Amino acid sequence: MSEKGHMTNTNSALRRQNKAQRLGRLGKLARGKFVSPDKVPQVLKRIIESGDILCLEGDNQKQADFLANNLATLDKKDLHDIHLVMSCITLPAHIQLFKKGMIRQVDFCYAGPQGTAVADLVKAKKFPVGAIHTYNELYARYYIDLTPRVALIAAAQADRKGNLFLAANTEETPAIVEPTAFSDGIVFAQVNEIVDKLPRIDIPADQVDLVVEAPYPMHLQALFTRDPAAITDVQVLMAMVALRGIYEKYEVQSLNHGVGFNTAAIELLLPTYGERLGLKGKICKYWMVNPLPTMIPAIESGWVESVFAVGGEVGMERYTAARSDVFFTGRDGSFHSNRAMGQLAGHYAIDMFIGASLQIDINGNSSTVSKNRITGFGGAPNMGCQPTGRRHPTKAWLKAGTEANPGPGSPPGRKLVVQMVETFQAGRVPTFVEQLDATDPSIRKALHGVAPVMIYGDDVTHIVTEEGIANLAACRSIAERQAAIRAVAGYTPVGLKRKKRETENLRARGIVQLPEDVGVRPAEASRSLLAAQDIKGLVRWSKGLYDPPPQFVDW
Amino acid sequence: MTRGPLFHEQTARQRIAALVDPGSFDELLPPPDRITSPYLGQLGIPVSFDDGVVIGRAKIGGKKIYLAAQVGQFVGGAVGEIHGAKLTGLFKAAARDRLPCVVVIESGGVRLHEGSAGEIAIAETMRAIFECRARKVPTIAVIGTDIGAYGGMGILSTCCDFRVMSEHGRLGISGPIVIEKWMGKKAYDSSNRALVWKTSGGKTKYLLGDADALVHDTADAVRDAIAKLLGKSSAVTLKSVKTRQKELARRLKRFGETADPDAVWKGMGVRDIARASLASGPEFAAIARRGK
Numbered sequence: 001m002s003e004k005g006h007m008t009n010t011n012s013a014l015r016r017q018n019k020a021q022r023l024g025r026l027g028k029l030a031r032g033k034f035v036s037p038d039k040v041p042q043v044l045k046r047i048i049e050s051g052d053i054l055c056l057e058g059d060n061q062k063q064a065d066f067l068a069n070n071l072a073t074l075d076k077k078d079l080h081d082i083h084l085v086m087s088c089i090t091l092p093a094h095i096q097l098f099k100k101g102m103i104r105q106v107d108f109c110y111a112g113p114q115g116t117a118v119a120d121l122v123k124a125k126k127f128p129v130g131a132i133h134t135y136n137e138l139y140a141r142y143y144i145d146l147t148p149r150v151a152l153i154a155a156a157q158a159d160r161k162g163n164l165f166l167a168a169n170t171e172e173t174p175a176i177v178e179p180t181a182f183s184d185g186i187v188f189a190q191v192n193e194i195v196d197k198l199p200r201i202d203i204p205a206d207q208v209d210l211v212v213e214a215p216y217p218m219h220l221q222a223l224f225t226r227d228p229a230a231i232t233d234v235q236v237l238m239a240m241v242a243l244r245g246i247y248e249k250y251e252v253q254s255l256n257h258g259v260g261f262n263t264a265a266i267e268l269l270l271p272t273y274g275e276r277l278g279l280k281g282k283i284c285k286y287w288m289v290n291p292l293p294t295m296i297p298a299i300e301s302g303w304v305e306s307v308f309a310v311g312g313e314v315g316m317e318r319y320t321a322a323r324s325d326v327f328f329t330g331r332d333g334s335f336h337s338n339r340a341m342g343q344l345a346g347h348y349a350i351d352m353f354i355g356a357s358l359q360i361d362i363n364g365n366s367s368t369v370s371k372n373r374i375t376g377f378g379g380a381p382n383m384g385c386q387p388t389g390r391r392h393p394t395k396a397w398l399k400a401g402t403e404a405n406p407g408p409g410s411p412p413g414r415k416l417v418v419q420m421v422e423t424f425q426a427g428r429v430p431t432f433v434e435q436l437d438a439t440d441p442s443i444r445k446a447l448h449g450v451a452p453v454m455i456y457g458d459d460v461t462h463i464v465t466e467e468g469i470a471n472l473a474a475c476r477s478i479a480e481r482q483a484a485i486r487a488v489a490g491y492t493p494v495g496l497k498r499k500k501r502e503t504e505n506l507r508a509r510g511i512v513q514l515p516e517d518v519g520v521r522p523a524e525a526s527r528s529l530l531a532a533q534d535i536k537g538l539v540r541w542s543k544g545l546y547d548p549p550p551q552f553v554d555w
Numbered sequence: 556m557t558r559g560p561l562f563h564e565q566t567a568r569q570r571i572a573a574l575v576d577p578g579s580f581d582e583l584l585p586p587p588d589r590i591t592s593p594y595l596g597q598l599g600i601p602v603s604f605d606d607g608v609v610i611g612r613a614k615i616g617g618k619k620i621y622l623a624a625q626v627g628q629f630v631g632g633a634v635g636e637i638h639g640a641k642l643t644g645l646f647k648a649a650a651r652d653r654l655p656c657v658v659v660i661e662s663g664g665v666r667l668h669e670g671s672a673g674e675i676a677i678a679e680t681m682r683a684i685f686e687c688r689a690r691k692v693p694t695i696a697v698i699g700t701d702i703g704a705y706g707g708m709g710i711l712s713t714c715c716d717f718r719v720m721s722e723h724g725r726l727g728i729s730g731p732i733v734i735e736k737w738m739g740k741k742a743y744d745s746s747n748r749a750l751v752w753k754t755s756g757g758k759t760k761y762l763l764g765d766a767d768a769l770v771h772d773t774a775d776a777v778r779d780a781i782a783k784l785l786g787k788s789s790a791v792t793l794k795s796v797k798t799r800q801k802e803l804a805r806r807l808k809r810f811g812e813t814a815d816p817d818a819v820w821k822g823m824g825v826r827d828i829a830r831a832s833l834a835s836g837p838e839f840a841a842i843a844r845r846g847k
Contacts, residue, residue, distance in 0.1 A: 528560045540833055554748035555722070555756070555832045 015184040022047045022186060023209065033162040033205075034194070035212045040070040043210065044079075047186050048150050051081045051104075055148035055176050056094070059087040059135070059339065060112055060378055061221045061311045062169045064154035066190045066214035071152070072096040080104075085146050087135060087172060088378075089114050091219070098126050107146055109133050110376040119374045122446045132376045132452050135310075136343045139175040151180040151187050154218040157198055158191040162205035165198040168312030168320070168335040169220060173203060175340040181207035190214040199332035222314040222549040224290045226264040229534040234422060234466050237515065237525035239265035240273060242354070242420060245469045245518035246462055247283045250396040250416060254286035256346045256383050258355030262420045262464075264294040266354075268530040271301040288346040288383075291316040291327060291335065293548065297531035297541045299326055309335075310342035310379060319545040339379070346383035351396035352416035353383040357454055358425060359436050362482050362494060364457025364472055366419055367438035374443065377454055384417045384455040400461055404473040414473060417455065420464040423490030430492035431465075432485065457481070463488055467495075468514040475511060487512040561772045563700045563723040567609050567624035570659055573774030574781070575613035575622065582611040584641060592635045594669040603629045606637040610645045612654075616782045621649040624659035627702045632662035634707060635669040639676020646683035646694070655693040655785050656684075658715070663730060664706015677707035684714045691788040693717070697777055698724035698766070703755065705730045713765070716789050719780045720757035720766040722835060727755040753816035758831070758839055762823040763806065771836035 023030075025046040029039045044067075048054060056071070057064040072093035081104040084097065089111040097103050098121050107130040111118040121127035133141070142148060153176055156167035166173055180187050188210040189203075243266060246252065257263040270284060284298070285305040291313045298304055307327050312320075312335055320327040320335040328336045346353065357366035368375045388411055390397075401413035421431045437443075439451045461473035463485060470484040487503040489495030506512040515522050532538045535552045562570065571580055584590050586604035595602045607629035613622045623645050625632040634642070642658065649656035665673035687694045696712035696719070698704045703725030704712045710728060712718055720726065729737075731745035744750060753759055761769040767784070770776035789795070810819050817828050824843060825831045831842045 526560070527564065533561055533564075536833065544829065544833060550747070550749065554752045555758075 019184045019186060022049070030210060033209060033211050035210055037066070037212055037215050040067065040212055041073050043188075044071055044152075045074060047188065047210070048079055048082070050079055051083075052149040053083045053085055053146060055142070055151040055180065056084065056086040057151065057153040057173065057176055058090055058094070059172050059311070060090070060110060061223050062154060062171050063090055063219040063221075064152050064190055065091055065093070065219040066212070066216065067152040067154075067188065068093040072100075074102070076101045083146075084108075085138065085142070085148060087138060088112065089118060090221075095121070101126070104128060105130050107131055107133060107138065107141070108376065109135055109138055110378040112375055115373040115375040119372050122374060122443070127446070129446060131450065132447060134343075134377050134381045135172070135379045136340060136347070136382045139172065139340045142175065142179040147183050147185065148176065148180045149185050151176045151185060153177060153187060153189045155189050155191045155203065156193075156218075158189065158194050158208075158211045158213075159196065159198045159205075160194070162189075162208040162211050163198055163201045164189055164191065164203035164205075164208060165200060166202040168317055168337060170202055170337045170339075171311045172339040174338065177203055177207050186210070188212070190218065192217040199334065200330040202330075220312075220314055222551075223311075224259050224292050224313045225315070225535075225549060225552060226259070226261055226292075226294055227535050227552055228264065228268055228294060228530055228532050228537060231261050231265050231268070231527060231530060233525055233527055235262050235265045236269070236527055236529055237520070237522055238262055238420060238422070238464055238466055239269050240520045240525055240529075241469060241515050241518055242266060242418070242464045243269060243274060243277070243279070244520055245513055246352070246354075246416065246418060246464070248277065248279055249518075250351065250399050252283050252352045252396050252416065253394065254288070254350040255284065255352040255354065256288045256350055257292065258380065258420075260356040260420075262356055262422075263354055264292070265530065267292060267294045267298055268532060270298040270303050271531040272529050274303070275301070286350075288342055288350055290337070291320050293535070293538050293546055294532075296538050296546060299323060300541050301531075308342055308345055309337040310339040310346075311337045314549050315547040318547060319542050322545050343379050343382040346379070347385070347387050348390055350383070350415070351394055352418060353380075354416075354418040354420055355380055355384060355455075356421050357419055358431070359433050359438075360419060360421060360431055360463065360485070361436045361457070362432075362434050362485055363478070364419075364460045364463065364481060364485060365436060365453045366455045366460075367436045367451075367453055369436075369438040369443065369452045371437050371440050371443070374452070376452065380454055385459045386411075386415055386417070390415070400473060403471070404461075405476075414461060416461050417459050418462045418464060419455065419460055423465050423467065423488075423492050423495060430494070432489035432492040432494035434494060465490060468512060469518070471511045471513070474509075480506070480511070484511050559773055559775070562721060562774050562777055563772055565774065566628065567626040567659065567661070570774060571609060571611075571613070571622060571624050574659075574778045575615055575620075576617065579614040580611055580622070581613070582609060583645070584610065590637055590641075592637050592666075592669065594635065594672070595630075598668055600630075600668065606635060606641065607632055608638045608641050610641045615657075615778060615785065618782075618785055619654050620785065621645050621652075621654055621656040622659075623657070625661040625708075627661035627700055630666055630668075632660075632702055632708075633664060633666035634662060634673045634677055635666040636672035636676055638666070639673055639680060643676060643679045643683050646680055646687055649692055649694070650683060650686040650690055653690060653692050655695065656687060657695045657697065657781055658712075659697040659699075660704040660708050660712055661700045661702045662704060662706075662708040663702060664708050674707065677711055681711055681714045684711070685791060688716060688788065688791050691790060693785055693788040695719060695781055695784050697781070698726055698757070699770075699772065699777060700724060703727070716787070717767040717784045718760070718765065719768045719770060719777060719784070720760055721770055721772045721777070722752075722757045722839070723772055724757040724760075724766075725752065725755040726757075726760050726765060731755070750816060753820075759816065759819065761840065762820060762825070762843055764802070769836055769840050776836060
């Protein structure tokens with residue numbers, strides 16, 4: 001889907017001329033690289049041209065919200081036929097651009113908080129989507145056929161030359177700036193403040209064309225903060241089952257955790273239950289994960305060798321700086337993240353990806369899309385998949401590979417891709433379904449025939465529920481995989497269709513394992529096993545270095 | 556690092572089992588008796604066989620006591636006619652038998668579905684508490700859950716000789732949402748959890764002298780605090796009431812116009828707010844004392 005339009009036949013000299021023309025139109029609106037906040041709408045009108053590929057920085061955490069809000073004050077007569085490329089449609093301002101009819105096409109990854117608004121736009125045929133991508137897939141296309149003409153980005157600080165400091169939330173800024181700056185595109189940065197000297201330079205000034213000091217700091221979402229007080233006994237049970245049946249069994253050394261309460265429970269069991277099992281030093285040493293507050297007890301107990309992250313987490317700044325032996329930090333000592341590189345690491349260099357989902361179908365496909373809420377993917381599919389380009393062996397990779405009984409033309413190893421879900425979501429909505437909502441014909445049509453599946457069933461090796469573990473990788477046929485899923489699907493309609501004899505057969509072969517089969521006594525599963533039972537407990541573990549966001553503070 | 560269950564997460568029956576001497580609890584009007592609310596059924600609302608409060612006789616450290624624990628999961632522990640009558644009867648029995656009476660509170664106050672009956676029941680229970688106090692029978696309220704003690708139960712708790720609180724407990728008359736509704740979000744933002752706990756939570760109540768003991772969030776800690784108070788009682792005299800009135804007037808003068816709850820902590824002698832915020836139970840009490 002090449003959408004470069006008028007740029008296809010433009011050689012680089014012309015592109016450079018065009019950039020000079022755009023910047024030339026600014027006249028006195030800019031002093032060197034610097035723009036005053038009230039001039040931003042006029043500046044945007046002059047540097048963006050109708051038909052442009054325009055990149056708005058914004059993922060599930062960090063947002064160039066001041067620039068986005070200003071863009072949304074413009075109208076179709078100012079700008080139209082924009083091809084919008086961006087990770088996450090998150091802000092009301094983003095939705096405004098569609099409502100005003102300024103967008104010809106959009107290519108994106110995720111629409112979390114605006115999922116309902118996006119579904120409404122799709123129904124109203126006001127959401128001309130190219131495709132929903134995974135993060136790295138979209139960043140890759142920035143270098144191929146979706147190179148931005150203009151990128152509106154966000155940084156923590158700029159100095160007087162226009163060098164940028166990105167603080168803890170480097171995230172996707174380099175992946176946007178590089179393809180734009182090296183193709184004579186325009187990079188316009190909003191910054192929280194302009195200072196004389198930066199703590200460190202993350203983006204050099206010669207890749208930055210314009211800078212505005214925004215009147216309010218960029219929006220940062222606390223996305224990975226899970227209050228241990230909300231973890232249930234059932235989630236503790238699932239965590240115990242996963243620890244014994246997967247982490248211990250495969251000796252998982254390197255991994256990614258999703259953002260849910262299930263995996264938070266696992267993190268909080270490491271210093272207690274994990275320690276008792278003698279697993280310290282054997283599992284969970286290398287992490288590709290954001291600085292999860294619930295990892296603090298495991299880090300403080302010496303479980304974790306290193307953590308690389310795709311983004312920061314609000315409140316973890318002082319803690320991560322103080323634990324620079326575990327986290328990646330800049331020369332200034334503060335936390336560093338990189339979304340594209342983190343996703344790459346999560347794709348190639350980890351033994352296991354474990355996450356949750358809203359719906360799993362009978363073949364193991366999962367999705368977070370429903371008819372009334374179109375969300376998308378983010379990074380999970382970059383990690384929750386089999387990287388067939390991988391060549392280096394690890395214990396876990398080889399063991400999972402052997403179990404999957406590789407054929408003469410397949411890799412010897414397998415990444416563990418684990419889905420960990422309760423059989424029912426809140427409100428008695430079953431997690432297991434015969435068919436995903438994502439396969440709804442209207443959604444497929446809007447997405448040019450592609451159903452938005454988060455993780456494909458063929459990539460999943462295990463499903464963990466409160467009922468037990470289904471080892472899909474060890475199944476020898478589609479029918480067997482379906483029976484294994486039914487066996488752990490509990491009292492959902494999918495689960496009620498299981499046949500006792502089939503389940504017993506799978507259990508005898510170790511493909512289905514109940515808690516007792518992996519040495520877990522359900523009666524023992526209790527919140528009191530958690531190393532911290534509330535946010536305050538995490539702060540205590542951090543010796544006061546963790547500063548939780550206000551909505552989590554009750555002291 | 557494995558800890559026992561947290562008191563504020565336990566159910567009423569778990570709390571009782573963890574507080575009293577093993578096997579010593581003898582429940583009065585237990586669920587099999589099915590003494591339920593006559594009103595909820597008429598409104599199509601499910602009833603509970605204990606009407607949201609568990610009462611009975613028990614022993615703590617070998618000493619006989621009467622004990623009640625409210626069930627927060629049932630209508631927020633709110634007091635209806637039966638619920639209130641069980642509490643009244645328990646304190647009357649305590650006065651009659653001259654045995655200490657402990658009530659573990661988890662209630663927003665009167666049950667709106669049976670408001671008048673609930674209000675009267677609470678008034679009758681207060682009268683029974685004062686009967687206990689007139690006879691020097693110790694009465695102890697335990698407040699250690701997020702629901703806390705509000706409305707009529709907040710007042711009732713202050714009629715008792717002593718209040719044992721944990722940092723999770725909250726004590727007040729009007730709940731945060733009610734205050735916000737009357738005073739406006741600017742004056743009191745009920746979604747600001749830090750503000751809510753700093754104004755009505757156990758630590759602040761302990762600093763101000765409304766709570767007599769501040770304990771860790773475990774049944775063991777609560778039991779130890781109760782055990783220490785079982786032998787004590789404070790009679791209600793005209794002099795004691797007047798002294799208390801003077802204290803309250805002083806507090807109002809000192810902090811009545813204060814908008815920042817940290818200023819109250821500082822005023823009460825807490826120097827290191829951040830450290831005190833993270834401290835729990837006796838550790839907090841020690842920090843607060845050292846500051847004075």
